[in-house]
Amino acid sequence: MNIAIMGSGLAGLSCALTLEKYGYQADIFERREEVGDRFVIAEAMFSMFHTPYDDAIKFLSETHDIHLKPSSNLQKVYFYSKNESSFINGHLGFTNMRGKHPDSYEKQMESQLKGKIKYNQNVTYEELSKEYTHIVLATGDPLDTKKIQAYDVAFKASFKGAVIRGDFNRTEAHVFFNHDYAPKGMAYLLPHSDCEASLVLVYPQYPENEHLDKDQLWKMCWEDCCKRLDQEFAIINEYSIKDYRIGKTETDRIGNTFFIGNCWGSITPVFGFGQFESMLTGIYAAHDIAGVGDYTKLVKPLSQSYHDSLTLRRTMEKFNNDHLDLITKSINIQLIESMITNKDLNLMKILSRIIHPFSRKA
Numbered sequence: 595m596n597i598a599i600m601g602s603g604l605a606g607l608s609c610a611l612t613l614e615k616y617g618y619q620a621d622i623f624e625r626r627e628e629v630g631d632r633f634v635i636a637e638a639m640f641s642m643f644h645t646p647y648d649d650a651i652k653f654l655s656e657t658h659d660i661h662l663k664p665s666s667n668l669q670k671v672y673f674y675s676k677n678e679s680s681f682i683n684g685h686l687g688f689t690n691m692r693g694k695h696p697d698s699y700e701k702q703m704e705s706q707l708k709g710k711i712k713y714n715q716n717v718t719y720e721e722l723s724k725e726y727t728h729i730v731l732a733t734g735d736p737l738d739t740k741k742i743q744a745y746d747v748a749f750k751a752s753f754k755g756a757v758i759r760g761d762f763n764r765t766e767a768h769v770f771f772n773h774d775y776a777p778k779g780m781a782y783l784l785p786h787s788d789c790e791a792s793l794v795l796v797y798p799q800y801p802e803n804e805h806l807d808k809d810q811l812w813k814m815c816w817e818d819c820c821k822r823l824d825q826e827f828a829i830i831n832e833y834s835i836k837d838y839r840i841g842k843t844e845t846d847r848i849g850n851t852f853f854i855g856n857c858w859g860s861i862t863p864v865f866g867f868g869q870f871e872s873m874l875t876g877i878y879a880a881h882d883i884a885g886v887g888d889y890t891k892l893v894k895p896l897s898q899s900y901h902d903s904l905t906l907r908r909t910m911e912k913f914n915n916d917h918l919d920l921i922t923k924s925i926n927i928q929l930i931e932s933m934i935t936n937k938d939l940n941l942m943k944i945l946s947r948i949i950h951p952f953s954r955k956a
């Protein structure tokens with residue numbers, strides 16, 4: 595058996611590390627010069643979306659031998675709608691760095707790898723399939739999946755983001771739901787440190803959003819963020835992403851080809867989180883290759899969670915700013931807050947089950 599992993603992002607590296615644990619050495623191909631060779635941003639893992647694992651970092655470490663140091667613990671998340679604001683408290687999850695940052699998760703994982711990554715290798719599936727018995731597709735790009743099998747795109751997302759300078763509390767995140775500048779989307783601020791943060795605006799590229807001026811939306815988002823946090827932030831650098839596909843493969847594997855990470859459909863459509871899911875798909879593919887698990891069975895709960903999340907998104911897309919104000923206000927009610935922060939409740943599953951009959955009727 596010889597194994598090729600295409601892509602050394604979170605999914606590919608989790609797969610490689612797990613294979614090593616079982617005594618297998620994969621050839622890892624990366625098209626860039628180094629791991630994480632892209633812009634620096636902060637990303638988050640929220641515990642409320644990872645039920646039954648209340649602490650993803652502890653779970654990865656204790657169960658899968660993958661050891662990650664987040665940049666901070668999230669203890670407070672503020673929510674802002676057009677006219678309301680609220681917050682929740684508790685052990686809510688973690689923030690971490692991605693990309694070129696020396697502490698990015700991809701760099702941390704690379705340092706745990708015994709084998710060497712083959713850099714500057716923009717390989718194709720066709721090339722690899724001539725040489726290898728097992729191929730793990732982990733390029734982070736659903737277009738690569740589409741060349742091999744059906745991939746259902748739920749929507750394409752447009753991002754605009756910046757690293758900003760200001761005064762931040764590392765344990766606090768800020769989330770903005772306002773259709774005026776984030777139509778059917780959201781904006782969020784995640785701190786990198788006490789003086790630096792990532793501000794991201796993301797919304798789906800539906801036909802009704804096509805005429806919108808992204809720079810104008812960004813300006814409104816920026817102004818709202820400065821106003822809500824009562825600061826004049828400085829921009830360090832900006833980036834923009836278009837056509838970021840969020841969707842899901844038809845099948846998890848074809849023969850000895852495994853689809854993992856974004857190539858499988860690890861991004862949950864409602865809020866766009868996919869780090870933990872990407873790592874799990876990588877780990878599970880390795881379990882199958884090593885003969886200690888069945889990939890399709892192992893990813894089943896993740897598939898269900900994807901579909902629950904899509905149901906929730908389709909419903910939330912029907913909300914207007916008044917609904918969002920009402921929801922934001924209700925987070926201040928103790929019972930609602932404790933439901934959101936209760937690690938034993940799979941909130942996404944419960945909400946999508948309640949919502950499902952209504953969303954079908956609409």
Ligand SMILES: Cc1cc2nc3c(=O)[nH]c(=O)nc-3n(C[C@H](O)[C@H](O)[C@H](O)COP(=O)(O)OP(=O)(O)OC[C@H]3O[C@@H](n4cnc5c(N)ncnc54)[C@H](O)[C@@H]3O)c2cc1C
Nearest residue numbers: 601603604605624625637638717733734855856867868869
């Ligand atoms: C702006 C933004 C913000 C996000 N925020 C969050 C967040 O806060 N929380 C969260 O959980 N998720 C977040 N996500 C999603 C999360 O980052 C992804 O789900 C996750 O990184 C996917 O991992 P992956 O390994 O599938 O792909 P990637 O991490 O993209 O890795 C793919 C790798 O494959 C390489 N590659 C590509 N093509 C080839 C080829 N042909 N040959 C060889 N190598 C190749 C690439 O260079 C790259 O290194 C965010 C995504 C974006 C874009």
